[in-house]
Amino acid sequence: MRIVSIVGKVLIGAGIILLLFVAYLVWGTALQQSHTQNVLRSTLEHKAQSTQVRDALAQTATQDQLPTGPPVVAPTTASPPEGSPVGEIRIPAIGIDQVIVSGTATQDLRQGPGHYTNTPLPGQAGNAGMAGHRTTYGHPFYNLNVLKVGDPIVLTTVQGIFVYDTTGSQVVPPSDGAILQNQTGAWVTLTTCNPRFSASTRLVVTAKLVHSQLFAAAPAATTKPPATKGHKKGHPETTAQTGALAGTSNGQVLDAVLWGVAVAVAGAVILLAAHRYRRRRWVIDGVGILVSLVLLYYFFTAISPLLPASL
Numbered sequence: 001m002r003i004v005s006i007v008g009k010v011l012i013g014a015g016i017i018l019l020l021f022v023a024y025l026v027w028g029t030a031l032q033q034s035h036t037q038n039v040l041r042s043t044l045e046h047k048a049q050s051t052q053v054r055d056a057l058a059q060t061a062t063q064d065q066l067p068t069g070p071p072v073v074a075p076t077t078a079s080p081p082e083g084s085p086v087g088e089i090r091i092p093a094i095g096i097d098q099v100i101v102s103g104t105a106t107q108d109l110r111q112g113p114g115h116y117t118n119t120p121l122p123g124q125a126g127n128a129g130m131a132g133h134r135t136t137y138g139h140p141f142y143n144l145n146v147l148k149v150g151d152p153i154v155l156t157t158v159q160g161i162f163v164y165d166t167t168g169s170q171v172v173p174p175s176d177g178a179i180l181q182n183q184t185g186a187w188v189t190l191t192t193c194n195p196r197f198s199a200s201t202r203l204v205v206t207a208k209l210v211h212s213q214l215f216a217a218a219p220a221a222t223t224k225p226p227a228t229k230g231h232k233k234g235h236p237e238t239t240a241q242t243g244a245l246a247g248t249s250n251g252q253v254l255d256a257v258l259w260g261v262a263v264a265v266a267g268a269v270i271l272l273a274a275h276r277y278r279r280r281r282w283v284i285d286g287v288g289i290l291v292s293l294v295l296l297y298y299f300f301t302a303i304s305p306l307l308p309a310s311l
Contacts, residue, residue: 009271013267017263017296020296020300021300024297024300024304025135025300025304026136028297028300029110029136029137030136030137030138030139032110032137033110033111033137033138036110036111036112037098037099037111037112040085040099040101040111040112041085041088041099043084043085044085044087044088044099044158047158048158066154066211067161067163067211067212067213069211069212069213070211070212071162071186071209071210071211072212072214073123073125073186073209074121074123074124074157074159074160074162074212074214075124076120076121076124076125077121077159079102079115079117079121081102082103082105082108082117083101083102083103083108084101084102085099085100085101085102086099086100086115086121086122086157087099087121087123087157087158088100088157089122089130089153089154089155090153090154091147091151091152091153092151092152092154093146093147093151093152094142094144094146094147095143096140096141098112098113098132098138098140099111099112100112100113100114100115100122100130100155101113101114101115102114102117103115103117104117104131104246106305109131109132109133109137109246110133110137111137112137112138112140113131113132113140113141114130114132114246115128115129115130116128116129116131116180116246119180119182119189120182121157121159122155122157122162123155123157123160123162123186123209123212124159124186126182126183126186126187127180127181127182127183127187127188127189128155128186128187128188128189129188129189129190129191130189130190130191131192131245132144132191132192133193134192134193134194134196134203135196135197141203142196144169144203144205145194145203147169147205148166149166149167149168150165151166152164152165152166153166153188153190153207155188158215159215160213160214161212161213162186162211162212163209163210163211163212164187164188164207164208164209165207165210166205166206166207167207167208168205168206169203169204169205169206171194171201171203171204172201172204173201173202174199174200174201174202174244174245176202177244177245179206179245180245185208185209186208186209187206187207187208187209188206188207188209189204189205189206189207190204190206191203191204191245191246202245252302253306256302256303258302259295259299259303260303262295262299263292263295263296263299266288266291266292267292270284270288270291270292273288274288
């Protein structure tokens with residue numbers, strides 16, 4: 001009977017941990033991303049060199065002040081350091097208003113939509129690529145499939161405001177980096193895992209620049225376009241790590257295992273202590289819950305990158 005009781009408690013504990021992990025993925029990661037977005041937005045506004053830029057960043061894409069002029073591209077400049085803000089993306093049709101971060105690695109996409117650093121920056125000539133989560137970390141691209149031809153995608157950087165019209169969407173394999181191939185004109189390509197709660201394919205939305213407004217204080221062009229290791233003319237690699245589209249799991253298995261062991265050991269110690277010191281059980285339970293929650297947080301943080309990136 002004691003063995004049955006122990007097994008029952010273990011199963012109950014495992015069920016509680018699973019529920020807590022689901023809550024962490026749905027709400028915990030969203031809170032993390034929201035905080036990071038606020039920091040990125042403040043950083044982006046701080047590095048803006050004119051009130052014109054700051055005012056543009058503070059506007060919403062539903063206002064009538066969006067540019068209606070011809071699609072003039074911005075000068076080519078080097079990409080910001082990985083993890084730093086690139087600009088803002090606003091898609092009124094699906095309620096997106098997010099700061100874009102430089103890079104598409106796991107730690108970058110946790111902050112917000114990421115810019116493929118081997119593609120042109122938003123507003124510049126060529127095909128600017130961006131990726132974003134679909135169901136966790138604020139799920140910025142959750143409803144990307146809802147976009148219709150003609151829906152505007154507004155990108156604001158320190159160089160100007162750029163309005164793209166959606167031209168279409170498609171589903172491709174995760175290895176199809178060709179969809180980010182450079183091309184004539186100014187385009188933006190958005191990618192996310194597909195279907196929701198899976199990373200088996202990638203949903204791709206393309207849009208073409210139709211209107212723009214360059215800022216007077218826009219950064220000048222670099223002497224030569226930025227190059228990244230592994231870059232090939234006409235067919236840039238899509239990420240520095242793999243050359244595949246963003247969304248591949250790249251967490252550290254050892255980290256997840258070590259935190260998992262720490263959670264198991266802590267749980268066993270707490271149960272033994274509560275059984276031995278029954279008169280102080282409420283104190284042990286209280287401290288044990290706090291310690292367990294902290295360890296579980298780090299365990300969830302370590303294990304989530306091992307799952308498909310859309311989760």
